[in-house]
Amino acid sequence: MTSFQAALSTAKIIVILTGAGVSAASGIPTFRAAGGYWRTYESTSLATPQAFRKNPSRVWEFYHYRRDLVSQKQPNRAHFALAEFEKLRPNVHLITQNVDGLHAAAGSEPIEMHGSLFHVRCTSCGDEFEDRTNPICDSLAGKGAPDPDARDADIPLDLLPRHELCQRPVALTSSETGEKICIGGLLRPAVVWFNESLDPPVMNEIRVLLNRCDLLLVVGTSGIVYPAAGFASIVKSNGGKVAEFNLDPSEGADFDFVGPCEDLLPLALGVNV
Ligand code: BV8
Ligand code: ZN
Numbered sequence: 001m002t003s004f005q006a007a008l009s010t011a012k013i014i015v016i017l018t019g020a021g022v023s024a025a026s027g028i029p030t031f032r033a034a035g036g037y038w039r040t041y042e043s044t045s046l047a048t049p050q051a052f053r054k055n056p057s058r059v060w061e062f063y064h065y066r067r068d069l070v071s072q073k074q075p076n077r078a079h080f081a082l083a084e085f086e087k088l089r090p091n092v093h094l095i096t097q098n099v100d101g102l103h104a105a106a107g108s109e110p111i112e113m114h115g116s117l118f119h120v121r122c123t124s125c126g127d128e129f130e131d132r133t134n135p136i137c138d139s140l141a142g143k144g145a146p147d148p149d150a151r152d153a154d155i156p157l158d159l160l161p162r163h164e165l166c167q168r169p170v171a172l173t174s175s176e177t178g179e180k181i182c183i184g185g186l187l188r189p190a191v192v193w194f195n196e197s198l199d200p201p202v203m204n205e206i207r208v209l210l211n212r213c214d215l216l217l218v219v220g221t222s223g224i225v226y227p228a229a230g231f232a233s234i235v236k237s238n239g240g241k242v243a244e245f246n247l248d249p250s251e252g253a254d255f256d257f258v259g260p261c262e263d264l265l266p267l268a269l270g271v272n273v
Contacts, residue, residue, distance in 0.1 A: 004257075013091050015213040015216050018098060019219070025261075049193050049195065061140065067134060095206060099114050111206065115190045125185055158174055171183075245257045
């Protein structure tokens with residue numbers, strides 16, 4: 001702890017990367033805990049453009065379930081410790097892989113590199129905006145149960161979330177009347193799915209930070225998902241130091257804090273939350 005705090009006090013540019021483990025204490029299941037399943041599907045198999053193209057109703061049930069769950073949760077001491085530290089120290093930059101919005105709810109201004117559960121994008125006109133309505137459309141009310149034996153709602157395309165103010169409406173057959181209708185584009189969650197590239201400006205901003213960073217804190221991530229999983233080696237290759245906060249020990253870190261980050265972060269950062 002003392003050698004870490006010495007490094008913390010002399011560091012010029014501190015970058016903090018968080019993953020699902022930072023929200024675990026808020027009651028949000030991590031991506032890979034309990035196998036990371038929703039119903040009988042691996043979460044990672046639903047967070048893809050292919051899954052959305054094949055069955056937008058099932059993917060929207062998955063995201064409605066997560067939006068509904070997160071909307072009932074609060075930030076925990078890990079989020080508040082990071083927000084407090086950012087206030088106390090200049091040149092601290094928070095990058096999160098999480099899409100739950102809890103860092104912002106705790107007062108941080110994170111780079112949300114994988115987007116947000118509460119932002120949507122129109123697949124027809126490309127418009128992107130925040131939408132916190134719950135449910136986001138009537139047809140999803142009461143849907144999204146995560147149990148393995150829960151059945152798909154099979155919501156017809158025209159009753160899934162649609163872009164009301166769409167500049168490029170699409171022609172569809174109404175599932176209710178069978179008539180031809182002109183309707184706003186299908187909305188999708190504005191998150192980065194697997195096999196989708198991150199927004200180039202976001203990646204550029206991150207790259208600049210990592211190249212200048214002399215201390216990287218990696219908090220609550222399994223280090224499986226790229227490009228986030230590659231950040232520690234970038235910092236180390238530039239001579240920076242890496243501190244890991246995880247339930248499991250990690251090789252290769254200069255400082256390794258093993259245990260719940262909601263307990264260890266306030267101590268390590270020297271903040272009272
Ligand atoms: C891309 C949004 C270019 C969606 C997410 C190189 C090698 C291999 C594969 C690839 C590669 N480069 C690219 C890939 C493909 C892929 C990838 O990495 N695949 C993995 C599975 C191998 N990457 C991509 O596709 C990325 N795009 O690279 O673009 C490109 C383009 C086309 C084709 C190829 C490449 C985009 C990845 C973004 C995916 N979207 N989220 C959504 O959320 O619905 S990622 C998703 O996983 C979440 O955001 C989550 O945060 C993230 C990472 O998971 P973790 O946060 O680490 O969570 P996890 O459950 O795994 O771990 C929790 C950890 O916390 C554990 O270690 C646990 O011990 C710890 N913990 C738990 N409780 C606590 C705790 N620690 C402390 N305290 C606690 N209390
Ligand atoms: Zn639109």
